[in-house]
Amino acid sequence: MMDHTLLELLEQEQGNYLSGETISKAMNVSRTAVWKQIRKLEERGYVIEASRKLGYRLVSKPDNLSPEKLSELLQTNRFGRSLRLLDVVDSTQNEAQRWAEDGAPEGAIVIAEQQLGGRGRMGRSWVSPYTKGIWMSLIMRPSTPIHFAPQLTLLTAVALCRSLRKSTGLEIGIKWPNDLLISGKKISGILLESAAEDERIKYVIAGTGISVNLDISDYPEELLERATSLSIQAGRRFSREQVIADFLLEWEQLYDLYLKDGFGAIQTLWEALAVTLHQEVTVQTPQGQLEGRATGLHESGALELLLSSGELRLVFSGEMGQPSSAQ
Amino acid sequence: MMDHTLLELLEQEQGNYLSGETISKAMNVSRTAVWKQIRKLEERGYVIEASRKLGYRLVSKPDNLSPEKLSELLQTNRFGRSLRLLDVVDSTQNEAQRWAEDGAPEGAIVIAEQQLGGRGRMGRSWVSPYTKGIWMSLIMRPSTPIHFAPQLTLLTAVALCRSLRKSTGLEIGIKWPNDLLISGKKISGILLESAAEDERIKYVIAGTGISVNLDISDYPEELLERATSLSIQAGRRFSREQVIADFLLEWEQLYDLYLKDGFGAIQTLWEALAVTLHQEVTVQTPQGQLEGRATGLHESGALELLLSSGELRLVFSGEMGQPSSAQ
Structure with a gap:
């Protein structure tokens, strides 16, 4: 009061x-x-x-998300049609997981204005200040076996990259597996958490953190070297409702294409947007560091790495470049 | 009182x-x-x-499990070394999931004397009366990517089949993917639930229901045609502690072999125990019924099915024969 x-x-x-x-x-x-x-x-x-x-x-005043405005802009059939818009949560992933267990329909999304315990890859934290970005989790229930779950991570990166390029006009590329970069700096994070029963996927929760209108002052000093926002890069602010609506439309279209025709088209789109292909790279993997030439994407979602020994290695899990924070 | x-x-x-x-x-x-x-x-x-x-x-009196006796018989390094022995639970899977989220170590097991909401594949229920069987969930934290999770289901079936053959001397075989049969009747069920973060497995919970000392009167009439127990088949009762200890030892050994050398050896063992290979079979899949000759196991865990058209189809998910209850 x-x-x-x-x-x-x-x-x-x-x-x-x-x-x-x-x-x-x-x-x-x-x-x-x-x-x-x-x-x-x-x-x-x-x-x-x-x-x-x-x-x-x-x-x-803060630029709070308007569900009415989002609803007006939304052109999808399922993605975003069920919405939980929250002010402050621990993590939209946790909220979406509870909702998924309670029977949330495919395409249901959880958006929060602020996350107190935003999670990035490998348990890292994620800076998600009030009303400045898009902190969103979407629930998918694909009929594909768990075998193919990593393909959904790549699909999500492709959808976000394509929609952000359209929404902002910025030159955005993908770093394997699913980081989006502008001029080498990260502007979004993607984390897919999946639950399976034997080979059947029960649900996948795709968490996306998009740094839309963050200012330089929103970042800790040491993060500015490798993290940035759409507004810093473009020199102007963006309507978050429009960015979300564009993303969900692109995402649903690619997802439907994937369910119908498989991974082929997604793989081609991913390779076209990748900034780390056909280059010498280092990859930190759970088994140690690998160096080689990134030659392509395997249909399993693995990176094809040509080692100096001439061996072609599939890298399923890892991180390119130096280990760093999620953002 | x-x-x-x-x-x-x-x-x-x-x-x-x-x-x-x-x-x-x-x-x-x-x-x-x-x-x-x-x-x-x-x-x-x-x-x-x-x-x-x-x-x-x-x-x-009921033949309650003795943790002391189990501990004496246990020859493993990790599997079963952390134990939660419960009297009655909804499902050991739920209990193990909570424990896994709370940081349970690899190999931790939950055993219950009775399950009120025992879960089988595809959300089916599972008859698990007091002290009559082994209702157990084991937590694995493999460093393999989610891509390979279905292999763990097959590994579990192989371990259980081999150990039960040793413990009981009964002729037990595997029906794809992971049902164990004696004379065409089911004596156990396996359900693996996994949680992943991108391509990394957070944990896998392997639930096994083994019908050890169930009597004919423990089954609903309509189940007796397709379900049986070790005691009905052998005409004698078995020490559940011994069955558990044998299983955990075989399981841990195969699991360590798998982590070290990959799926090759497990695949060979599976095929040797499979009762449904090199036969004409029908498979109910999410996409409809398929008929063909089961020719082998693909390294992804899929069944290789040679259709009458000559096409070799990989079946990732499905059930052989007529749809039936889990047991």
Whole structure:
């Protein structure tokens, strides 16, 4: 209730400064309490300018996702048609997993404005600040055997890469297996978690973190070398609803194509977008580091690596380049 | 507390009859209440003979699993070294899944004396009466990619088939993919549930239901045509601790061989035990029924089926013969 009052006070000023003392008196709390409330608003995505002399002024409000706007833009049949839009969650993956166990239909999505325990590959954490990105999990129930699950990871990377190129005009490429890069910096993460019963997939939960409108100040210093956002790269902000709608449409179309015709077309699209093919690369695998020339994608989802010994090795699991954080 | 008293009364008689009236007076409850308590004891595995004239007598006590005896017999390094022995659970799979999420080590097992919601393949139920069988789930954490998960199902079937043949001397064979049969009747069920993160397996939970000492009266009439137990087939009872210890040893040895050398040896062992190879078979698949000659096992775990058209088809998922219950 209190920060609502503070918000009302700031909004009444329409962008002009309000002194800490005035606020403190109006709310009947200490100036330290006012400062704490200001910090809370900032965490929720409000941009507030503070001046020792003049006080506080509201610069901008958070750009919350509008389900109505998303619904208007959505052109899919199934993907995104069931939606859980949450404010703050531990991880959209966990929420989607509970929903999947409870019988969520294929295409159901969970989106959160903020994740407190966003998970990246290999248990790493993922920076997902309030209203700045797209933190989304989608539930798939393909009839393909578990054998083919890794293909869905590559399909998701292709769908996201193609849709983001369309939405933003930026030159985005794929680093094996599923990182999206602009100028060598990562702008999204994909994590597919699957549950199977014998060879049958029960469900796959595809988690995607897309750094849409993050500012440089949203990243820890040490991450800026290898992580970036669409807004930093393009110099402008994007409608998250539009980015989501574009992505879901591309994704559903490729998924339907995959279920109908298999992996062939997806493999071709993946190879066309890959920035790491036909180059000398190092890959960290669970069995140690490998060096060689990335020659192509195997239909199993494995990377085909031509070692200097002349041996063609299939790499099922690993990470290109140096080990780093997820982002 | 009450059935403990009833049990004490019956035990004092050392197999002789005790009249319902005597029990009723001693326990200060109605004769209907006595009858209800008798039913409860029977559900817990006590065999009690009832005579209208003479009353009740205790014929035998349940043969509860002894963790001490199991521990003495166990010759493994990891499999079975962490144990949760439960009396009655919904399903050992659910319990093992919770334990796996909480960080259970590889080889950890959950055994229950009875399952109330035992699960078979395709969501079917599984008859698992008190102390009569082995209802067990084992947690594996292989470093192989999810791509190879179906191989673990076949490995489990091979390990169980080989160990049961040794333990019982019975002629037991494998029906693709993982049913064990004696004279065409099913004596065990295997269900592997796996959780993966991208291509990495987080854990696999291998559930096995082994019908060890079930009597004919334990089965619904309609199941007897296609299900049986080791004791019915051999005409004698088996020590469940010994059966478990034999199985875990064989299983761990094959698993270690698999992690070291791959699927080749397992595939050969599977084919040697398969009762459905080199025969005309029908297979119910998610895409419809197929007929053909089962010619072998593909390294992916798929059945190689030679159709009458001459086409060699890989069948990843399905069931041989007519659709039936899990048991």
